[in-house]
Amino acid sequence: MTQRWHVLGVGAIGGLFACRLQGAGADVTLLTRDSAAPPRQLILKDRPTRTHTFAQQSIATSDAKTAADRPIERLLVCTKAWAAEDAIRSVAPDLSEDSTVVLLCNGMGLAESVAPLIRQATLILGSTTSGCRRTPEGELILSGEGNTQLGAFDQSMPPPIWLPDWQRGVPDCQWEPDIRSVLLAKVALNAVINPLTAIHGVSNGDLFAPLLREITAQSIEEVQRLLLAAGEAEIAATLPHRVRAVCEMTASNHSSMRVDMESGKRTEIDAIVGWLLTELVADPPATPHLRALYDAVKKRSHDD
Structure with a gap:
């Protein structure tokens, strides 16, 4: 079954992971604040260079639109640390108790701020040493594969069923029970x-x-x-x-x-x-x- 992911914060790292997940077969949608949300292309300068095309979904929509209209099953958040709380608040109505939120941001203290906003949804924390920069033309230049570690905010949680999909698309991706350390x-x-x-x-x-x-x-x-x-x-x-x-x-x-x-x-x-x-x-x-x-x-x- 195809895994569906929404990506919030499509800078260099968010764009890189969107491309990696799509390359592994996931159905990836980019979230945007623009009211118009045409398909978007990202060019990843890798070996070889690949062009990825993504559907976009606007988060600048009417409050009347409910989670049933546009549910988010799995959300990857790659915003700047200071923007994460407001960004997640903007999509919180579209999350359910069956949703998963992966927080791949710099810094500490974000999980404690975000957890109350997503209610019963599962919160996963991540850290990556992958390097990527975005050119003025919007191309993504990979500067290092690095490694990616994921772990649950609730440390008693076992690895999620979607982890193998990440491991297919994201180089050196591991589950880390002690993600706080x-x-x-x-x-x-x-x-x-x-x-x-x-x-x-x-x-x-x-x-x-x-x-x-x-x-x-x-x-x-x-x-x-x-x-x-x-x-x-x-x-x-x-x-x-x-x-x-x-x-x-x-x-x-x-x-x-x-x-x-x-x-x-x-x-x-x-x-x-x-x-x-x-x-x-x-x-x-x-x-x-x-x-x-x-x-x-x-x-x-x-x-x-």
Whole structure:
């Protein structure tokens, strides 16, 4: 039976996963805020280059339209962290207790905000290291396959029946029962790399150049301090190695926070550094360097 998916947030990653799922045989519909919703083509520059055509469905419709008119069985959310709650609220009437929502966004704290909005629907959380960027012409340029990990918000839930479909279309896709630890490790990593590259306007690999090596180490140490206060010793211990490894593997890449800041867009600083500073532990230790980075990003970006 063909799996039906709706994708909310069709940027680079949302577009990539829409193409991957369609390539695995899924029936994929893109959700749009535009009242007119003609079919849309996405060109994925892979080996080989492929053109994917998708139906679109407008979420800017009358309140009289009910879930029975346009039900959403499975929803993949790839919006920016700050946009996720409002985006899901806009489609919540189209979800039922049999629906599944996969949240593939950066940051922490989103699941707790989203869960009440989707009522009895199943909530799945995801993390991906796949790299993709969208050109001004709208083409999707794959910069790294990476791996994708999925896990249930309710950790007692077994892998879903649709997981094999994802594993056919999404390279190195795994089910991870302890998805919170995966997400926390990624947030810790991003809390080091993203604000530094954004504030200094550098590529990832530059963080270990002589000019920035010391403040990079300072960021790592303060994120470790927060992790240890929360009892996350293993994630803290592996953080220095993971930061260096990612910076070396993606040396020429621009972090998403740097791209957002330089484009005059709102950043995801609140869901990454902001969450670590205020939500990870009830009585956080002093982290003046990390706080200064957070304040600098907020001041220079279009947040709030």
